Each structure stands twice: as C-alpha cells, then as structure tokens.
Amino acid sequence: MAMQERTQVGIIGAGPAGLLLARLLKLHGVESVILEARTRDYVEARVRAGVLEQGTVELLEEAGVADRLHRDGLVHDGVEIAAGGRRLRIDFRDLVGKTVTVYGQTEVTRDLIAARLAGDGPIVWEAADVTIHDIDGDRPRLRYRAGDAERELACDFVAGCDGFHGASRPSLPASLVRTFERTYPFGWLGILADVPPCSDELIYASHPRGFALASMRSPTRSRYYIQCSLDEKIEEWPDARIWDELALRLGSEPAPDITTGPSIEKSIAPLRSFVATPMQHGRLFLAGDAAHIVPPTGAKGLNLAASDVHYLCRAFVAHYTRGNDDLLHAYSETALARVWKAERFSWWMTMLLHRLHPEASFEAQMQRAELDYLASSRAAQTVLAENYVGLPF
Numbered sequence: 001m002a003m004q005e006r007t008q009v010g011i012i013g014a015g016p017a018g019l020l021l022a023r024l025l026k027l028h029g030v031e032s033v034i035l036e037a038r039t040r041d042y043v044e045a046r047v048r049a050g051v052l053e054q055g056t057v058e059l060l061e062e063a064g065v066a067d068r069l070h071r072d073g074l075v076h077d078g079v080e081i082a083a084g085g086r087r088l089r090i091d092f093r094d095l096v097g098k099t100v101t102v103y104g105q106t107e108v109t110r111d112l113i114a115a116r117l118a119g120d121g122p123i124v125w126e127a128a129d130v131t132i133h134d135i136d137g138d139r140p141r142l143r144y145r146a147g148d149a150e151r152e153l154a155c156d157f158v159a160g161c162d163g164f165h166g167a168s169r170p171s172l173p174a175s176l177v178r179t180f181e182r183t184y185p186f187g188w189l190g191i192l193a194d195v196p197p198c199s200d201e202l203i204y205a206s207h208p209r210g211f212a213l214a215s216m217r218s219p220t221r222s223r224y225y226i227q228c229s230l231d232e233k234i235e236e237w238p239d240a241r242i243w244d245e246l247a248l249r250l251g252s253e254p255a256p257d258i259t260t261g262p263s264i265e266k267s268i269a270p271l272r273s274f275v276a277t278p279m280q281h282g283r284l285f286l287a288g289d290a291a292h293i294v295p296p297t298g299a300k301g302l303n304l305a306a307s308d309v310h311y312l313c314r315a316f317v318a319h320y321t322r323g324n325d326d327l328l329h330a331y332s333e334t335a336l337a338r339v340w341k342a343e344r345f346s347w348w349m350t351m352l353l354h355r356l357h358p359e360a361s362f363e364a365q366m367q368r369a370e371l372d373y374l375a376s377s378r379a380a381q382t383v384l385a386e387n388y389v390g391l392p393f
C-alpha cells in the first residue's frame with residue numbers, strides 16, 4: 001500500500017509555471033505540493049529564456065521574488081531589427097510606453113525555488129513515474145515513486161505544469177482534446193559565453209545566410225542564436241565557426257563589435273508552434289509549455305507560462321476563498337484567448353525573419369516588403385512593440 005499524503009493543489013513540474021503557481025497560491029493561503037522529475041541542480045542549471053514582459057515582472061513582484069530581478073535585470077526600452085544591410089530600432093517606450101526586462105529564466109527559477117524552500121512548502125525532487133488518477137471525481141490523486149517508495153498524493157486539484165513532454169497533457173481524455181501544430185524546417189543553435197554583449201539591446205537579424213539573434217544575460221554574459229538546419233549536429237559547430245557565422249549574419253550597418261570567447265553552453269533546439277485545447281478537464285488544469293509551445297522568436301514562452309499561472313491562481317483563490325468556480329470553469333477559454341495571440345505573434349516574427357525560401361522567390365520578396373514596411377510605418381512598429389512587450393492579462 002502506497003504511503004498517502006494530502007494537499008490542496010498537486011502541482012506537477014518545478015519549471016517557472018509550477019513554481020510561480022505554488023508561490024502565488026501560498027501567498028493566498030492555498031497549500032500545494034510540487035512533484036518534479038529532475039534534480040534541483042538540473043532544474044537550476046537549465047539555460048532557456050531571457051526576456052520578461054512587463055506583466056511578468058509585475059507578477060514576480062506580486063509573488064515577492066523580484067528583488068534580485070530589480071537589482072540585476074536589464075531594463076530594455078527597445079530592440080533592433082537588422083535586415084537588408086540596415087538596422088531598425090523599435091522603441092518600445094516611445095511607441096507603447098512599456099519596457100521588457102532581460103533576466104534569465106535560470107535566475108527566475110532559482111529565485112522561485114529559494115522562496116519555496118524558505119518555508120512555502122515541499123518540492124519532491126526526482127519524483128518518478130507520476131500518474132494522474134480520478135480527475136473526473138472530486139478527489140484526484142497523483143501516484144509517483146520517490147527512491148524505492150511508492151507514494152500517493154490526494155488533492156483537490158491537479159495543476160499540470162510539466163512542460164511539453166510531461167505526463168499531464170496525455171492524461172486529458174484524448175477524445176476531448178484538439179491539438180494544433182506547426183513545425184518549422186529549421187532550428188536554433190544557441191551559445192552562451194562570458195563575454196560582453198555586442199550591443200546594449202537585442203538584435204534580431206534577417207540575413208540571406210539565415211536568422212541570427214544577439215541577446216544577453218548580463219553586462220558580462222552574452223547569449224547568441226543562429227538559424228540552423230534540423231539535421232545539423234552540435235559537433236559540426238565548434239565555437240570558432242559559430243562566431244564567424246554570427247559576424248556575417250549580424251554584420252549589417254553599423255556592424256556590431258562582437259567579443260568572442262569560449263562557450264559555456266551550446267545546444268540546438270527545434271522550433272514549433274503547438275496548442276492543445278481545452279487546457280482543462282475535470283480537476284486537471286494545464287499551464288505553460290504543457291499546453292502550448294511557441295517558437296522562441298517572439299520571446300513569449302516563459303511569459304505565457306506566467307499569464308496562464310495568473311489566470312489559474314486567481315481561479316483557485318476564488319474557489320477557496322469565495323466558493324466561486326466561475327473562473328475555474330472559464331480558465332481554458334480565458335488563457336487561450338491570450339495564448340493564441342502570442343502564437344500569432346511568434347509565428348509572424350518567425351516567418352518574417354528566418355530564411356525559408358530562395359532569395360529570388362515570391363515569398364522572400366514578401367519578407368523584404370514587410371521589413372521595408374516595418375521600417376517606414378510607425379503603425380507597423382507599434383504593432384510589433386505592443387506584442388513584444390506583452391498584451392495585457
């Protein structure tokens with residue numbers, strides 16, 4: 001017989017979605033247990049997103065985990081788009097009166113784990129073989145293995161925050177779930193290095209050799225990406241080859257001064273758009289990458305996890321404090337309305353900036369026309385800025 005524990009909300013996954021949900025729930029007096037498949041070291045070392053929307057920053061403030069973010073995060077008033085040998089600055093502050101903050105997902109995760117472990121409640125690391133039971137009833141259960149012990153967690157609700165490859169989405173009844181997917185015929189090769197960034201702001205470059213992005217984590221740590229084909233292997237990309245390729249693709253006027261150095265992390269990620277709908281059934285609610293994926297071009301993935309969590313937390317709090325389940329019933333619809341707009345923006349920015357078609361094709365001509373329009377129209381720049389800093393939630 002498995003050892004049984006009990007909590008109010010059983011959370012699967014200690015990524016940003018699960019950790020932020022647990023933190024916000026605790027601040028409203030709602031208890032949770034987080035089950036995480038990996039070790040703390042693994043979760044804290046994972047290199048991922050870098051750009052936080054203003055709304056995400058505000059949510060982290062509300063969660064009381066924004067001190068280090070305010071100290072070390074870099075507030076950016078705009079981004080640059082390099083194309084056709086020119087650089088165009090999109091001025092967020094001027095166009096929409098908002099900013100974004102560059103602060104690594106790794107740091108957000110560390111701040112949230114530290115807050116959790118300072119007394120908020122447990123995280124079960126290396127929780128293996130998590131299965132979800134009785135989501136149609138009013139007492140769902142999570143079964144899992146911790147070391148050699150079989151355990152069971154009885155809860156009121158289950159929050160599936162276990163990312164794209166987790167156990168939650170497959171636990172929704174297949175007959176009720178619809179999925180929408182777009183894969184892209186290229187990936188992103190990312191490199192992290194302890195060298196100063198080549199520019200004060202991010203540069204998104206559209207180049208005949210392929211897309212490139214200059215990003216950063218701090219004044220001394222740079223993050224770069226280049227579009228690569230899906231069959232390429234990381235071994236084919238020694239550091240020197242990446243730096244040479246970046247210099248070519250980012251080399252529009254004025255050419256940024258790229259400081260090179262040894263990579264401390266290097267990886268290739270495929271690009272994908274994906275939405276599962278509905279994001280809930282019975283007492284199981286999905287949030288973040290468990291329900292949807294965006295290509296990284298719009299910097300939206302982590303921010304969507306944050307807005308899902310905002311809606312879900314609000315709904316749980318209404319249940320526990322007012323006995324009102326309207327927000328819980330509306331959760332999927334509410335979250336998806338914002339998700340689809342971020343999907344649209346990420347897809348649009350991906351299609352605009354990547355090399356997809358021969359230079360002489362109609363499609364490549366459409367990209368050039370759109371970039372030219374963006375350069376000449378304040379209205380077009382405002383659309384980009386409004387979406388990049390994040391639609392309201």
Ligand code: RFL
Nearest residue numbers: 013015016017037049050162163288289299300301302303
């Ligand atoms: P996560 O971060 O994947 O966390 C899920 C957690 O669940 C655990 N897990 C399980 N636990 C228990 N049982 C199971 N069966 C489990 N299966 C999985 C996992 O170990 C993990 O700890 O999902 P979450 O919380 O929804 O957060 C989503 C974000 O991580 C993701 O959207 C972003 O990283 C996407 N992303 C970006 N988003 C942005 O907003 N801005 C960016 O600039 C940005 N850049 C990026 C990105 C993602 C990238 N990659 C590698 C996919 C750049 C890259 C290269």
Ligand code: PHB
Nearest residue numbers: 049050215296297298299
């Ligand atoms: C990052 O710094 O990792 C990053 C920044 C902007 C993006 C994607 C990734 O659009």
